[in-house]
Amino acid sequence: MSALDGLYQEVILDHSKRPIGKGELTETEAALTATHHEFNPSCGDEIDLSIAVDPETGRIRQVAWEGQGCSISMASASILAQLVRDDELTVDEARVRIGAFREMIQARGAVEPDEELLGDAVALQGVSKFVMRVKCAMLGWVALEADLAQVEARR
Numbered sequence: 001m002s003a004l005d006g007l008y009q010e011v012i013l014d015h016s017k018r019p020i021g022k023g024e025l026t027e028t029e030a031a032l033t034a035t036h037h038e039f040n041p042s043c044g045d046e047i048d049l050s051i052a053v054d055p056e057t058g059r060i061r062q063v064a065w066e067g068q069g070c071s072i073s074m075a076s077a078s079i080l081a082q083l084v085r086d087d088e089l090t091v092d093e094a095r096v097r098i099g100a101f102r103e104m105i106q107a108r109g110a111v112e113p114d115e116e117l118l119g120d121a122v123a124l125q126g127v128s129k130f131v132m133r134v135k136c137a138m139l140g141w142v143a144l145e146a147d148l149a150q151v152e153a154r155r
């Protein structure tokens, strides 16, 4: 195992131990909100992921989620919530990040991920080599994508 692999595993472990964004949506005042349930039948992972968006600026004020499943799926949702929070993403920016993440995770290691776009999510790059785990890693991101579509339809 390389030092980098070890570092990546630590990131994933850290997020699965202390998940970010887990809990209820609280920033709902004068916000556009959406909730989506996503299920991954191949592993049994489930998530309910909610967002609150500022209708003026299009900025995602909060990502909140509840879920259960393997450590990859839960860590990935936590990393996603952190990314949206720390980079104060708008709906459009979040779409770009989801696209970059999907590209990385479906590339089977053939694409060098953009760390500026993906932050801690680059730690999940190794998952792309395991076809069965791709859906685990994508779970929260697919749910966010569905929430964004709901919000966009009402803006």
Ligand code: ZN
Pocket: 040, 043, 044, 045, 069, 070, 071, 072, 073, 135, 136
């Ligand atoms: Zn899973």
